[in-house]
Amino acid sequence: MGFEEESRAYHAADPPGKIEIATTKSTKTQRDLSLAYSPGVAGPCRAIAENPDDAYSYTAKGNLVGVISNGSAVLGLGDIGPQASKPVMEGKGVLFKRFADIDVFDIELDLDDPESMIAATRAMEPTFGGINLEDIRAPECFEIEETLREEMSIPVFHDDQHGTAIISGAALLNAAEIADKELSDLEVAFAGAGAAATATARFFVSLGVEPANVTMSDIDGVITEERVANGDPHPYVEEFASDEGGDLADAMEGADAFVGLSAGGIVSREMVRSMAANPIIFAMANPNPEIDYEEAKTARDDTVIMATGRSDYPNQVNNVLCFPFIFRGALDVRATEINEEMKVACAEALADLAKRDVPDAVRKAYSDEVLQFGPEYILPKPLDSRVLFEVSSAVAQAAVSSGAARAEIRLDTYHERLEARLGKSREMMRxxxxxxxxxxxxxxxxxxxxxxxxxxxxxxxxxxxxxxxxxxxxxxxxxxxxxxxxxxxxxxxxxxxxxxxxxxxxxxxxxxxxxxxxxxxxxxxxxxxxxxxxxxxxxxxxxxxxxxxxxxxxxxxxxxxxxIGTAPDVEYVAGVYMLAFDDRVVFCADATVNRDPDHRALAEAARRAAEIARRFDVEPRAAMLSYSNFGSVDNKGTRKPREAARLLRRDPDVDFPVDGEMQADTAVVESLLTGTYGFSDLEEPANVLVFPNLEAGNIGYKLLQRLGGAEAIGPMLAGMDEPVHVLQRGDEVKDIVNLAAVAVVDAQQQ
Incomplete structure (x- = not known):
C-alpha cells in the first residue's frame, strides 16, 4: 500500500475523520442531563446576558479556537476549495489538542471574496476564544487578517504568515549566534513574495534585521519599486522593494542569509558559493526545498547552517512549534490580540530552548539526529514537552506586559497549570x-x-x-x-x-x-x-x-x-509506585522488595505507602488486596491481608482509613465499594493499593501502566533510616530527577 492509499485508509477508518466532540461533565443521570441542558442552562445563560465575560466562566469559549479557511491556498495542493480542505483543518485541530490541549471547531467557508470572509468570521466572535486563519491565498489573506484584527476583540492569527515567520525567526536568532553575526548586519535574500515570505521578512525586521538589507525576489526577479508601483506582485512588499533589479542569483551574491518560501530546485550550488562566509540557508519550500540539504551543505568548505521544511533533515521549520503554544498563552490571559511583542517572545523562547539539554524521550523519538545546540540543531523539536511551558509562558508574559491581556494570571504558578495539562503525573510531581x-x-x-x-x-x-x-x-x-x-x-x-x-x-x-x-x-x-x-x-x-x-x-x-538499614520503628521496607491516570492517582505497594510478606509486612507496606502519598499532598485510603472480598474465601492467603487490615485499624497511630481483604475492583470502583459493601471503612475508592505479595504487585502495576495507560513514578523505597531510592535500569533523566526530588522531600521531613 502506497503512502497516499495508507493515508486514505487512516482517514476513512470508522469513525471517518480525525476529531469528535467529548463531554467534560458527567452525563450519566437524568439530573446530569437537566443541568447540562434544559432547565439547567438557564442560570449560566442569564449570567452571560448580564455580563458577557461570564462566557469564559460558564462555557468552553476560553479554550476554543476556530480554524477558518476557504481552501484557496492549501500547502502543496493549491486552490482545492473548502470541502477538500477539511482534512487539513481537522488535522490542524488535532495538533492544537495534542500539543496545547486546545479544542477546535474547523469551519470551511465557501466564500471567495475578502469582504464575505471578513463578515462571516467576524460574526463568529461569540463562539470562539481565538481565530486561526488557514490556507487563504495572498494577497487576500493580508486584508482579511488586518481587518479582523482591528474589528474583533479576540486573537486573530494567520498561521501561514506568522507561524512560519516566528519559527524561522527563532532559527535565525540561533543561526546568527553560531555564525557570529549581528542581526543588524545581516544581508538577507528572499525567494518568494507570498504571505509567508512577506510576514517573515517583516518579522525579521522586528528581531533586528535592517529593512534595507532585505532583498525579495519572486519568479519574475527582484521586487523593485517600479514593480510595486505597478501592483506587482502586491503592495504589502513595498517596504522591501529594491531600487535595482536582477534575479535571485544577483540577490544571493554576498548575502549572509537566504530564505526560501517559493519552489523546489531553484537554487544552485554556485549560488550558495556566492554567499558570504558561513551562510545561513533556510530552504523551506515543500516537499522539495529550493536546494537539496546535502547539496547546500557540501557546496563549500565553511559552515553552512541549513534549515528546511522537511522532517527528514535537521532543523525543520515546523509551524507546530508555534501556533498551539502562542494560542495557549493568548487564551489563558484572554488576550485581545496576538501582537508583535507576543510573537517576538515566542521566537526568543524557542531559540533559548534549543540551547538546553534535550530530554531522553525526545532523543529517542529522533534517534537519527544530533540533538545538541549547533549548526545541526538550532530549533527544538515539536515533541519536546517543554515547548508548552516555555513558549506559552513567554507569550502570556508578553501579553500582560504589552497590555493585550484582559485576565489576571499569576505567572509564577502558570507553569504549573500548563504542566497539569500534560497529565496527572506531571501535576503530582510538581x-x-x-x-x-x-x-x-x-x-x-x-x-x-x-x-x-x-x-x-x-x-x-x-x-x-x-x-x-x-x-x-x-x-x-x-x-x-x-x-x-x-x-x-x-x-x-x-x-x-x-x-x-x-x-x-x-x-x-x-x-x-x-x-x-x-x-x-x-x-x-x-x-x-x-x-x-x-x-x-x-x-x-x-x-x-x-x-x-x-x-x-x-x-x-x-x-x-x-x-543504612531501616528506620528505628520499621521492620520492613517497601517499594512503592505512584500510578497517575487522567482522573486519579494510586500508590501501589509492594512492587519491588518483599517476595512473600506476612501480615505485619503488609501492614508496614501500607503505612509506608500512605506516608509517600502524603508527600504528594494526597490523603491516603488504603485497601489490602486479595481475590477475596471480606471473608468470601477463607484460607492462609486471604487471611494475610485481612489480618493486616485489622492490625492497622487497631493501631492508634494510623490516621487514615484502611480495609480489606478486598478484590481490586471493589477497592477502586465506587459503586461496588459503597453499593455492595456499604459497611466498609472506606467511604471512597482506595488510592493506596497493597498487594498480597511481590508477584502480584509487580504484575499489577505493570498491567495498570501498560494497558491502563497510567504513568508510573518510582519505585520509591520507603522505610529506610535515611532517604535512599533505587532506580530501575534504563530509567530516563526525568525519572532520576523525579526520584531525587522525592529523596529531598524525604530528607526534609527527617
Whole structure:
C-alpha cells in the first residue's frame, strides 16, 4: 500500500475523520442531563446576558479556537476549495489538542471574496476564544487578517504568515549566534513574495534585521519599486522593494542569509558559493526545498547552517512549534490580540530552548539526529514537552506586559497549570518538586559517571531541586559535561582523589560482625560506589542517595540496606509506585522488595505507602488486596491481608482509613465499594493499593501502566533510616530527577 492509499485508509477508518466532540461533565443521570441542558442552562445563560465575560466562566469559549479557511491556498495542493480542505483543518485541530490541549471547531467557508470572509468570521466572535486563519491565498489573506484584527476583540492569527515567520525567526536568532553575526548586519535574500515570505521578512525586521538589507525576489526577479508601483506582485512588499533589479542569483551574491518560501530546485550550488562566509540557508519550500540539504551543505568548505521544511533533515521549520503554544498563552490571559511583542517572545523562547539539554524521550523519538545546540540543531523539536511551558509562558508574559491581556494570571504558578495539562503525573510531581526547591538537600548519585546521571545532576542544580554529588572519575564526568554543553561545575567525589579511610572505618564498624574485614571494607568503598554512597549518607556527608540505574534492583538495594538499614520503628521496607491516570492517582505497594510478606509486612507496606502519598499532598485510603472480598474465601492467603487490615485499624497511630481483604475492583470502583459493601471503612475508592505479595504487585502495576495507560513514578523505597531510592535500569533523566526530588522531600521531613 502506497503512502497516499495508507493515508486514505487512516482517514476513512470508522469513525471517518480525525476529531469528535467529548463531554467534560458527567452525563450519566437524568439530573446530569437537566443541568447540562434544559432547565439547567438557564442560570449560566442569564449570567452571560448580564455580563458577557461570564462566557469564559460558564462555557468552553476560553479554550476554543476556530480554524477558518476557504481552501484557496492549501500547502502543496493549491486552490482545492473548502470541502477538500477539511482534512487539513481537522488535522490542524488535532495538533492544537495534542500539543496545547486546545479544542477546535474547523469551519470551511465557501466564500471567495475578502469582504464575505471578513463578515462571516467576524460574526463568529461569540463562539470562539481565538481565530486561526488557514490556507487563504495572498494577497487576500493580508486584508482579511488586518481587518479582523482591528474589528474583533479576540486573537486573530494567520498561521501561514506568522507561524512560519516566528519559527524561522527563532532559527535565525540561533543561526546568527553560531555564525557570529549581528542581526543588524545581516544581508538577507528572499525567494518568494507570498504571505509567508512577506510576514517573515517583516518579522525579521522586528528581531533586528535592517529593512534595507532585505532583498525579495519572486519568479519574475527582484521586487523593485517600479514593480510595486505597478501592483506587482502586491503592495504589502513595498517596504522591501529594491531600487535595482536582477534575479535571485544577483540577490544571493554576498548575502549572509537566504530564505526560501517559493519552489523546489531553484537554487544552485554556485549560488550558495556566492554567499558570504558561513551562510545561513533556510530552504523551506515543500516537499522539495529550493536546494537539496546535502547539496547546500557540501557546496563549500565553511559552515553552512541549513534549515528546511522537511522532517527528514535537521532543523525543520515546523509551524507546530508555534501556533498551539502562542494560542495557549493568548487564551489563558484572554488576550485581545496576538501582537508583535507576543510573537517576538515566542521566537526568543524557542531559540533559548534549543540551547538546553534535550530530554531522553525526545532523543529517542529522533534517534537519527544530533540533538545538541549547533549548526545541526538550532530549533527544538515539536515533541519536546517543554515547548508548552516555555513558549506559552513567554507569550502570556508578553501579553500582560504589552497590555493585550484582559485576565489576571499569576505567572509564577502558570507553569504549573500548563504542566497539569500534560497529565496527572506531571501535576503530582510538581507538588514534590516545589517542596524540594524550598530546601534543597545533598543527594549523592552512586553512578555519577553515567551520562544520564550527569545530565540529571545538571537539571537538579539548574532547577534548584537538589545539590547533587557525583561519585565517579572526575575527568570522565567533566568530559561528559563538556560534550553535552551543560555549562555547570559538578560536585564530584572521585575515589582516586579522596581519603576514604574514615568511610572504610565506618563500614568496617557497621559490618565487622557480618563477615567484613578492614581490608575488605577499604576495597568496598573504593571500588563499589553503592557502598561509598551509602556510608556517606550514613555518616551525614550527604542527605540522600540514588542508585540502580546500571544495576539490577536487588544489587542496587543491598548496600544501602546493609549500611543504612531501616528506620528505628520499621521492620520492613517497601517499594512503592505512584500510578497517575487522567482522573486519579494510586500508590501501589509492594512492587519491588518483599517476595512473600506476612501480615505485619503488609501492614508496614501500607503505612509506608500512605506516608509517600502524603508527600504528594494526597490523603491516603488504603485497601489490602486479595481475590477475596471480606471473608468470601477463607484460607492462609486471604487471611494475610485481612489480618493486616485489622492490625492497622487497631493501631492508634494510623490516621487514615484502611480495609480489606478486598478484590481490586471493589477497592477502586465506587459503586461496588459503597453499593455492595456499604459497611466498609472506606467511604471512597482506595488510592493506596497493597498487594498480597511481590508477584502480584509487580504484575499489577505493570498491567495498570501498560494497558491502563497510567504513568508510573518510582519505585520509591520507603522505610529506610535515611532517604535512599533505587532506580530501575534504563530509567530516563526525568525519572532520576523525579526520584531525587522525592529523596529531598524525604530528607526534609527527617
Amino acid at each position: 507538588v514534590v518538586l516545589n517542596k524540594a526547591k524550598s530546601d534543597p538537600k545533598r543527594v549523592v548519585l552512586a553512578e555519577g559517571d553515567d551520562e544520564k546521571t550527569i545530565r540529571a545532576a545538571f537539571q537538579m542544580r539548574e532547577e534548584g531541586i537538589a545539590e547533587p554529588l557525583l561519585i565517579g572519575n572526575r575527568e570522565e564526568i567533566e568530559a561528559t559535561v563538556e560534550e553535552f554543553g551543560l555549562g555547570f561545575d559538578p560536585d564530584v567525589v572521585d575515589p582516586s582523589e579522596v581519603d576514604l579511610d574514615e568511610y572504610a572505618d565506618r563500614l568496617y564498624e557497621l559490618r565487622k560482625r557480618k563477615g567484613i574485614t578492614r581490608s575488605e571494607a577499604v576495597d568496598m568503598v573504593r571500588r563499589d560506589s553503592n557502598y561509598l554512597g551509602s556510608v556517606m549518607v550514613e555518616a551525614g556527608d550527604a542527605d540522600a542517595m540514588l542508585t540502580g540505574l546500571t544495576r539490577h534492583y536487588p544489587t542496587g538495594a543491598r548496600p544501602p540496606l546493609q549500611v
